[in-house]
Amino acid sequence: MPDLDAPVHADDPTPEAYGQRAVAWLAGNAVREGDTTAYNAAALGTTAGQKAYLKQFFDAGFSGITWPKAYQGQGLSDEHQLAFNRAAADYVSPGIFGISHGMFGPTLLALGSEEQKQYWIPKMINGDHVWCQLFSEPGAGSDVAGLRTRAERDGDEWVINGQKVWTSGAQRADYGALIARTDNSVPKHNGITMFILDMKDPGVTVRPLRQASGESPFNEVFFDNVRLPADSIVGEENGGWAAAVIMLRNERISIGTSARKATRPLSYESVLTFARKVGRLSDPLVRDRMAHLYAIDTAGNLLAQRMRQEVDAGYELRARGSIAKLSGSAIIRHAYDVVDEVGGSDVIAWDKHGDDPSELNYPPITFGVVDGPGRGIGGGTNEIQRGIIGERVLGLAKDPQLDREIPFNQLRAIIPPPPTR
Numbered sequence: 001m002p003d004l005d006a007p008v009h010a011d012d013p014t015p016e017a018y019g020q021r022a023v024a025w026l027a028g029n030a031v032r033e034g035d036t037t038a039y040n041a042a043a044l045g046t047t048a049g050q051k052a053y054l055k056q057f058f059d060a061g062f063s064g065i066t067w068p069k070a071y072q073g074q075g076l077s078d079e080h081q082l083a084f085n086r087a088a089a090d091y092v093s094p095g096i097f098g099i100s101h102g103m104f105g106p107t108l109l110a111l112g113s114e115e116q117k118q119y120w121i122p123k124m125i126n127g128d129h130v131w132c133q134l135f136s137e138p139g140a141g142s143d144v145a146g147l148r149t150r151a152e153r154d155g156d157e158w159v160i161n162g163q164k165v166w167t168s169g170a171q172r173a174d175y176g177a178l179i180a181r182t183d184n185s186v187p188k189h190n191g192i193t194m195f196i197l198d199m200k201d202p203g204v205t206v207r208p209l210r211q212a213s214g215e216s217p218f219n220e221v222f223f224d225n226v227r228l229p230a231d232s233i234v235g236e237e238n239g240g241w242a243a244a245v246i247m248l249r250n251e252r253i254s255i256g257t258s259a260r261k262a263t264r265p266l267s268y269e270s271v272l273t274f275a276r277k278v279g280r281l282s283d284p285l286v287r288d289r290m291a292h293l294y295a296i297d298t299a300g301n302l303l304a305q306r307m308r309q310e311v312d313a314g315y316e317l318r319a320r321g322s323i324a325k326l327s328g329s330a331i332i333r334h335a336y337d338v339v340d341e342v343g344g345s346d347v348i349a350w351d352k353h354g355d356d357p358s359e360l361n362y363p364p365i366t367f368g369v370v371d372g373p374g375r376g377i378g379g380g381t382n383e384i385q386r387g388i389i390g391e392r393v394l395g396l397a398k399d400p401q402l403d404r405e406i407p408f409n410q411l412r413a414i415i416p417p418p419p420t421r
């Protein structure tokens, strides 16, 4: 049995001492959840404010806790991470770095060249760079391996043309992890390569997509002859599917195990406050539904917490991350039904600033109602998570995949075109 309190390096603090230092530092420097005045003062609604906020964590030794010292991480153990997570539970974490810290960073650590890790990893940890994920396309979402964005070799460079869609945070990202087709004469999974792409390149056009919530968290991204140097490939040429699988798996784990806070839209606590606000809490039907929501919300929180602890303790969740992700969207779906029972369809009249005096206007609810359904789509739909759980956790038979062995450029010949009118 390893001694979990033993420092990784002789001069490292013990996890306990590290956690105590975090408690003291956070109290003096970080923003508490729900403290909107401090949140606004720290400009956390802006990209520059979030970058500066993360830089503070980095300077104090609380960013990249388990990442190697060679890349300016802290090089500490999973137990140190756990001690920090406990200390930080009630504080706002720098939110726009989810793709670099939870998804692309681990992928680069696993597959990147030494030069890439030396250059990119420190700038992820210290907040210099924000990243986005350039995977989904208009015809390739669940079936992302069917992507059509092309990367063609021209001397020492690659030339990118095509389009991505639903790219979260593209408008504020400095760089993107792109998957593109580099060989269409082989089956679809074998002709994909992952690249690092500069989002400020003149050949990149980002167009925000407006959602029902009125916000534009994601975008369409167009590539028009964007030229990338040869060393922008992550992993092997035509080996991009393996890189994409690592990144998608990390995405599910990071969504499914992220700490669910009482202040989040459609949490049990926010639905309870809403039911009280509109005077429906004494209704037996509402109380019954609230009790059910409490039960599944608590169970979901415990599941996410247990999986997070497994990750922090160095265990591989692999496909089990899909269970936590699926349970999170099922809970939101149930909360949505309770809100519908309590407030009816009028709750959809969402007012971002809360200026509407109507008792139905309570942003954690009204925003959640329009934003909630997307939780069952982003990071892979509920149906796709069920497929993964069935095949890779329960060991059920795989879905037949008729196009798996056929060269990509021959697929059109065998799949009949849609009927014309």
Ligand SMILES: Cc1cc2nc3c(=O)[nH]c(=O)nc-3n(C[C@H](O)[C@H](O)[C@H](O)COP(=O)(O)OP(=O)(O)OC[C@H]3O[C@@H](n4cnc5c(N)ncnc54)[C@H](O)[C@@H]3O)c2cc1C
Pocket (backbone or CB within 6 Å): 132, 133, 134, 135, 136, 137, 138, 139, 140, 141, 142, 143, 165, 166, 167, 168, 169, 218, 374, 375, 377, 378, 379, 380, 381, 382, 383, 384, 387
């Ligand atoms: C909030 C949000 C953020 C996002 N952020 C990003 C991002 O940053 N980067 C990025 O690249 N993408 C992003 N996406 C896109 C997301 O990954 C895709 O929307 C998702 O994978 C589904 O793809 P699609 O929209 O093309 O739907 P489709 O794949 O066309 O699916 C349509 C329907 O068919 C079902 N279906 C499809 N295939 C199967 C199957 N094999 N078995 C059973 N049912 C199936 C689906 O479950 C769904 O109900 C985001 C999406 C959302 C909602």
